[in-house]
Amino acid sequence: MTITTEREQAHPPTPQAVLQQLRVVLRAAQRYSAQMEKQAGLPGAQMWALQEIVDTPGLRVGDLAVRMSLHPSTTSNLVERLETGGYITKLRNATDQRVVKLQPTDAGLQLVSRSPMPRRGLLPEVLGAMPVADLMQVHAGLQALVNRLDVDGGLLS
Numbered sequence: 324m325t326i327t328t329e330r331e332q333a334h335p336p337t338p339q340a341v342l343q344q345l346r347v348v349l350r351a352a353q354r355y356s357a358q359m360e361k362q363a364g365l366p367g368a369q370m371w372a373l374q375e376i377v378d379t380p381g382l383r384v385g386d387l388a389v390r391m392s393l394h395p396s397t398t399s400n401l402v403e404r405l406e407t408g409g410y411i412t413k414l415r416n417a418t419d420q421r422v423v424k425l426q427p428t429d430a431g432l433q434l435v436s437r438s439p440m441p442r443r444g445l446l447p448e449v450l451g452a453m454p455v456a457d458l459m460q461v462h463a464g465l466q467a468l469v470n471r472l473d474v475d476g477g478l479l480s
Contacts, residue, residue, distance in 0.1 A: 348446070355445035363438035365408070367445075370435075372401045373427065374442040376411055377435045381424045410434060 356367030363370055368391075375390050376382055382390075388398035402425065405411045410431035416422035427435070441448035450458060 352444070352446050359439065359442075359444075363434060365405075365410075365434070365438075369401055369405055369408075370438060371443045371447070372398070373405055373410055373431055374435055376405075376425045377427045377432060380426050381414075384423055384425065387425065405431070 352367075359365065359367045359370050365373065371391060372387060375387055379386075384398055384402055385395060387402070388395045391398065393401075402411065402413070406413060408430075410428055412426050412428055414424045414426055416424070435442065450461075453461070
C-alpha cells in the first residue's frame with residue numbers, strides 16, 4: 324500500500340501534474356506499440372490478439388473481446404486484419420454458421436514465437452504485475468475520472 328507523505332498532504336498534485344502523468348502513460352503505450360510493429364510487423368493490439376488466439380486455439384471473437392476489454396466491433400476489425408495478413412483463420416461451426424472459432428496459422432505461430440515480449444502490451448503487463456493495493460488505488464482514481472467525464476450523459480455524448 325502506498326503511504327501518503329506529509330509533504331504530499333501539504334502539497335497535493337495539481338491537475339496539470341496529473342495530466343502530465345496521463346500523457347506519460349499514453350506516450351509509453353504508443354511507443355511500445357510502435358516498437359512492437361517495427362520489430363514484429365504488427366501493431367501492439369494485433370499482436371495481443373494473436374497471442375490470445377495462439378494461447379487458446381478455437382477462441383471465439385466474443386471471448387477475445389472480453390479478454391482484451393474491447394468492443395466486439397473493434398475486436399472484429401482486429402480479427403479481419405489478422406486474417407487478411409495470413410496469421411489466423413476463421414472456422415465456422417458446421418451446425419451453427421454464426422459460431423466462428425479462431426485458429427492461428429503457421430505464419431501466426433512463427434510470428435509469435437519470434438516477437439518481443441510482452442506480446443500482450445506494455446500496460447496490461449505493468450498493470451498485471453502491480454501489487455493489488457496499488458492496482459486498487461489506480462482503479463479508484465481512474466474510476467473517479469471516468470465518473471467526472473460523464474461519458475454517457477453529457478460531456479462526451
